[in-house]
Amino acid sequence: MQRSFKDYFTIALKGVAxxxxxxxxxxxxxxxxxxxxxxxxxxxxxxxxxxxxxKTWKNKGFKAFWSQLNGGFILALMLGIxxxxxxxxxxxxxxxxxxxxxxxxxxxxxxxASIWFVAKQIDKWKTVTFITAILGAVIAYLITSLxxxxxxxxxxxxxxxxxxxxxxxxxxxxxxxxxxxxxxxYRNITQAVHDFDLKKIALVGLGAIIGLLTFSKILKWLFSxxxxxxxxxxxxxxxxxxxxxxxxxxxxxxxxxxxKVIVLKDKSVLPWNFEGDSHLLFAALLMLAGxxxxxxxxxxxxxxxxxxxxxxxx
Numbered sequence: 366m367q368r369s370f371k372d373y374f375t376i377a378l379k380g381v382a383x384x385x386x387x388x389x390x391x392x393x394x395x396x397x398x399x400x401x402x403x404x405x406x407x408x409x410x411x412x413x414x415x416x417x418x419x420k421t422w423k424n425k426g427f428k429a430f431w432s433q434l435n436g437g438f439i440l441a442l443m444l445g446i447x448x449x450x451x452x453x454x455x456x457x458x459x460x461x462x463x464x465x466x467x468x469x470x471x472x473x474x475x476x477x478a479s480i481w482f483v484a485k486q487i488d489k490w491k492t493v494t495f496i497t498a499i500l501g502a503v504i505a506y507l508i509t510s511l512x513x514x515x516x517x518x519x520x521x522x523x524x525x526x527x528x529x530x531x532x533x534x535x536x537x538x539x540x541x542x543x544x545x546x547x548x549x550x551y552r553n554i555t556q557a558v559h560d561f562d563l564k565k566i567a568l569v570g571l572g573a574i575i576g577l578l579t580f581s582k583i584l585k586w587l588f589s590x591x592x593x594x595x596x597x598x599x600x601x602x603x604x605x606x607x608x609x610x611x612x613x614x615x616x617x618x619x620x621x622x623x624x625k626v627i628v629l630k631d632k633s634v635l636p637w638n639f640e641g642d643s644h645l646l647f648a649a650l651l652m653l654a655g656x657x658x659x660x661x662x663x664x665x666x667x668x669x670x671x672x673x674x675x676x677x678x679x
Contacts, residue, residue: 373441379403380445387446387541394446395535396603400479400659405588407442408535410435412585414578466639469612470648474655476603476610482659484600487593494597501601509609511547520568526550527572532580536602612648613639 379401387394398404414434422430431437460468487494526548530541545551557565587595611633618630636643 368437373437376403376438376441377445377448380442381449382445383442384446384449393533393536393606394541395533396476396479398535399599400475400482403438403442406435406438408581408584408588410438411577411581414581466612466642466644466648467651469610470644470651471655472610473607473612474652474657475659476607476655477652478656478659480600480603483596483603487596487600489593490597491593494593497594497597498601498604501598502605503601505602505605506608507605508544508547509606520565523550523553523565523568524572524575526554527569528576528579529572531573531576535577535581535584536599608633612636613643615640 379397382401383394383397386397395404398407418430418434421433484498526545529548530544530550533541533544545554554565554569556562557569584595613634613636614631615634616631636645636648
């Protein structure tokens, strides 16, 4: 696939959005990837990483290797994600701390629209499709309702956490950061980053690489063989996650990490039962803004010629 500098810049911006989403416990970068139209290409590209790339480099040179890897896409996306983590992360944390109801309202509207966006890509709804969507929603809801596990300093546990969290990050509707909170590893890992504990960071990174390469191949196979059923499951995952990002919450249990309050347990309440200013009017407007942002993005995407995302190198 031939792309211009403008195309790669756009991909980098989508990476920025994905990175910002993945740093917030409750929002999935996978959802952003899906609604921005790069999800299947991302899964296919990662799923194609194997030993054949080494053979291609050895026999045909770096240019052929880079083309087979879809390297331009991966590089642009990763640069956007890294840039986001080191810049917008502080802004996102500030907004979530100072204006939580308003920010979550925007995310809520965005995710509601993404449910419709993913569901409309299913060619035909059948009984099994409906059942799969319902099961996906139930599973996601139960995950967001789980109490956090006890923290562990085991290196093997950190490896497992990295693998599981990265799988969640590429699943629309399930937040990798939230999974780390559930597994009791969020404090440990953020502290390791703060202290530059390279051993722990490397273990989590190794787990993430293993999880990403393994799970992406599973998703690639599912999209190739059971596309409608897979889309139905993802629709359910996103719908089930709405409980986690409902703007009005009653905090039941929390902890503090580096002056940042991490909610461990909460429950959704109606706006008029919320303790404090519900900001109902502005919250409703931001929900609509998030919803129509997805509609606008889709309209822009429809103006472009359709590309075969499952074969990005053709």
